[in-house]
Amino acid sequence: MKFNPKYIRVPNPIEPLQTPSPDRFSFPKISRLKCAALVFIVVLSLIFVLFTCLQSNYCKLSAGCPGIADTPSSLTNQQADTLDHMKFHHMKKRLPQCLIIGVRKAGTRALLTYLNIHSDIVTKGKEMHYFDTDTINHLSNESLEAYRKEMPYSFEHQITIEKTPAYFTDPEVPERVYRMNSSIRLLLVLREPVERTLSDYLQITEGKIAKNKEYLPFKEHVFEKDGSINKSYKGITRSLYHKHLRRWLSFFNFNQIYVINSEELIHNPASVTYKVENFLGLAHEIKPSHFYFNKTKGFYCVKTETQQKCLAESKGRKHPTLDPDVVYRLKRFFKPHNQKLYKMLGTEFDWDDF
Ligand code: A3P
Numbered sequence: 001m002k003f004n005p006k007y008i009r010v011p012n013p014i015e016p017l018q019t020p021s022p023d024r025f026s027f028p029k030i031s032r033l034k035c036a037a038l039v040f041i042v043v044l045s046l047i048f049v050l051f052t053c054l055q056s057n058y059c060k061l062s063a064g065c066p067g068i069a070d071t072p073s074s075l076t077n078q079q080a081d082t083l084d085h086m087k088f089h090h091m092k093k094r095l096p097q098c099l100i101i102g103v104r105k106a107g108t109r110a111l112l113t114y115l116n117i118h119s120d121i122v123t124k125g126k127e128m129h130y131f132d133t134d135t136i137n138h139l140s141n142e143s144l145e146a147y148r149k150e151m152p153y154s155f156e157h158q159i160t161i162e163k164t165p166a167y168f169t170d171p172e173v174p175e176r177v178y179r180m181n182s183s184i185r186l187l188l189v190l191r192e193p194v195e196r197t198l199s200d201y202l203q204i205t206e207g208k209i210a211k212n213k214e215y216l217p218f219k220e221h222v223f224e225k226d227g228s229i230n231k232s233y234k235g236i237t238r239s240l241y242h243k244h245l246r247r248w249l250s251f252f253n254f255n256q257i258y259v260i261n262s263e264e265l266i267h268n269p270a271s272v273t274y275k276v277e278n279f280l281g282l283a284h285e286i287k288p289s290h291f292y293f294n295k296t297k298g299f300y301c302v303k304t305e306t307q308q309k310c311l312a313e314s315k316g317r318k319h320p321t322l323d324p325d326v327v328y329r330l331k332r333f334f335k336p337h338n339q340k341l342y343k344m345l346g347t348e349f350d351w352d353d354f
Contacts, residue, residue: 091153095144096124098161098185098280099177101248102168104238105199106191106262109315110299112163114273117286117304122154124162131177132170139179159280161187169238171247178251185280186252190341191262192351193239193334194327195319197222200235202317219326229333236333242340249344261349269300328354 100108116123130136130147137143151160167173168188177184191199201218208215224230231237238244248257258279265272270288277284291300294310301310331354342348 091155093148093151094154094160095148095180096151096160096162096184097181098159098187099167100161100163100165100187100189101173102165102188103190103196103241103244104165104169105196105203106165106189107260107265108163108165108189109311110265110269111187111189111260111272111276112161113302113309113311114269114286114290115161115276117273117290117302118277118282119285120158120282121280122152122158122160124151124160126150127164127166128162129164129166130162131173131180132164132166134172138176144180159282168248169244174248174251182251184252184256186248186257187260187276187279188245188257189260189262189265190241190349192349193241193338194322194330196262197235197239197330198319198322199317200238202319203314204235206314206317218322222326222330227329229330239334240337242337242344245341245344259345263349266299 100112102108112123112125115121128147128150130143131138151162154160167177177186198218201221205215221233222230222236229236245257258276260272260276269291270286273286274284277286290303292303292308293299294301297310297316299311299316301308303309331352335352338349338351
């Protein structure tokens, strides 16, 4: 290497040797440039890492990055998969390994929202109605591929959960689900039948009011003119849980279905999620501190590092007080049906005190 006097300081033999103060250091111009470039690269890398983290967190929260995750429909499945792979390393859209099958108005949205806190769970926010749509050939590769593509991205170890409460009561669904995945795990929330029937009625009536449509009072739906129970009213038939559960049990083992009491979900969400984590074989990540009671809403809401969230207004409606005679007649009707359910479950709910 050629000697370059510019790069060394030669001590003056007359003056004593002094340690230079910082401002007396003078870097050559080329080194300053290198330093600036280095700082620039480090800052750029930090921004990139931060952006990637935020994006993956956002995708988890929003159940699958719309716009980023979508691949053009003109691509073949293989091309789309390759493209997907390039966008999200090691992440894929997978068919659900767990379904929340119902029952409507029992707290299915709350359960899905709570489970989404878990880092090993990804959830599809929208109800897909894949298995209760009769016009689909549920087993064709094409349909299954279309269904899979609707799912959020997940890592291999994560469980994808979809919820459509209509699955529980549709007679065709258990077999269709079984044929897709006979070892799938199923979550079922059940609610006291009179409350559930009223909640169902309120939801449908609210829709009618919004569309300026006529609607009947609750009593006129649940009772025939002669005062007997209207057994064809869907609000009633959906609440005959033992009938629907029997169909599911003709395809699935009892240990594949985890039944949750809606009351426990409302009042002690952390205890329910703890048991669901057990059922799904997951580590216990969802803690009581993830929930806080919102007095205005009258329900628990979710608190994570990134968000605080209550369910939408349509969840947790105020229920009108029913005429005690209406409640009594409905409870009397449901009681034998509930008893059949308890036998199947091997456990009882406190629904029959009247
Ligand atoms: P109501 O609106 O009748 O009170 P689903 O999501 O299956 O449609 O169920 C809606 C029901 O979830 C609500 O019925 C409410 O009772 C129950 N629920 C349970 N936890 C809730 C929560 N944290 N916030 C709002 N509603 C909740």
